[in-house]
Amino acid sequence: MKTKGLILILTVSLFSSCIVKSLQPFYTKASLKFNEKLLGSWTDNKNGQWTIASVRDEFIKDRKEGIEFSEDDKKAFQNYKDGYIINYVKKDNEAGFIAMPFKIDQQYFLDFIPIEIDDEEINSLAAEHLLKTHSVAKLDFTKDDAVRLSWLSEEKITDLINANRMRLKHERIGPEEILLLSAKSEELYAFLEKYLSSNVEDKWKKSDMLTLVNTNAKP
């Protein structure tokens, strides 16, 4: 096998560094805490458009419109009823997420998982290899009614792992050895709890932050 022939997957990233990906959600059921303040349309500091709606509201609306739900849909609703449906558009590329809000002490977090990706340009075989993973962002409501999302940075977690200061179940996947957390949700939640109170330097990197400004009323 020629090493030169190794295909390097080049991605245009939203952030300069990578965010942490996980197989399991970062929240526990008991920690879920819905906050209405996040609903509405937002624009981020990188010109991305965010439309955030409640899963519960969307479900009720669809039911009123007479849409029939399968058992799988109902099960999914039970799992995500306390979350948001997010539509994110950047440079005409659209993606849908389910974001689950949860609280650790007094701090809000959002667990993201993509549900819809505008994948017309992605090779269908390559698309079969893609796996939807969770990411987590710290959610802060700023004084000027803006919202700041600070994603957990892979760099910080890697530093902790390399310094032998953390045992958190994880894997390294692909030629780029991307970090993929494989720990259970309870463990991920416990990690965030400890990380939040730790004195790790610059633990929420500015490069992995987005500030969302409210642009109009609720949808």
Added chain:
Amino acid sequence: MQNLSLNSLLKKTDYHRPLIFNGVLWSLAFVILLFIFSKGKSPITVDYIYTLTFLSALAVPVLINFYVLIPRFLKQEKYVLYIISFITNLLIFATLSSWLLQPILDSLFSNYFFISYLSKSSVFLVFTIFLIATTLLKLAEDWFYFNTKENKILRLKNQQIETQLSALRAQINPHFLFNSLNVIYALALEKKEGITSAIVQLSDILRYVIYDSDTERVELKDEIVLLQNYIAFQNHRVKTPIATNLNIDVDNEAFKIYPMLLLPLLENSYKHGIIAGETNTPIKIDLFQQENKFTFCIENANLNTKNSLEDRHSGVGLENLRNNLNLVYKNQHLLKIEASKELFKVILTITDEH
């Protein structure tokens, strides 16, 4: 007395080595838990810290179990109390550890992240497995030392028996010599012709008694020769024409027997069953051996002299015989003494599987 002295001797010797036992146990536990906590990968600093802290939490109920519950309840056969206290001990410390271990670790090592380790329910499971496993190990260790102690007792008992036998043999020799010298003295007084051959016979007897019989077992034929020599020697003393009637029916002359068992009986018969020149009833000896069974039957006239069993001076012979039989052929012999007005009869039966 024998057992008491043995027990007191053994009490002075503590075979338990708690430092070695605990050292090996906790080292093994550390290695096993470290392997589990590091998920089979190379252990890292955080794994060592977690393993050591977890072991410290685990050590308290395990040591309570070892040094309080097992000696006080299990070894005293208070099984219900032991099970109740075992479960209580487990529940208290597993609960405390499941609630306090993580906060203690986080406060002591704030820069370390102890995440993918044991959940609260797993702490209970590991505590249960560990407590049961260490209890079994402790019982195995106790059994090991108990077994060592038992073997030591057996060895000491054997040693005591050997010492006792040597002492008894040492008693026989001067006793026999004393009697024989009396015979020679009597022959010399009477200036008998056979005195020289009597000395040679005595010399043969003494050689056997002193040197050849100093083994655990001798062949039956050697004991027979000894009896024949003794009879010939004694016949110098007694004037009865046929003093002894020796009947031998032996299948295997190489049959092994403890030495010097028969001579005291023969001595006894000569001493109490024959009066030189007066007794017409010969000493009747039947010696029978077949397979593993040996019977020695000796019968003499009862001359109403005190028999050696009660005789203060010469009673050493039969008393020694009894002691030797109890030591060497315990539960394998039968010594039967029949005394009537006319006859005194002793039957010794030995069943030896050697």
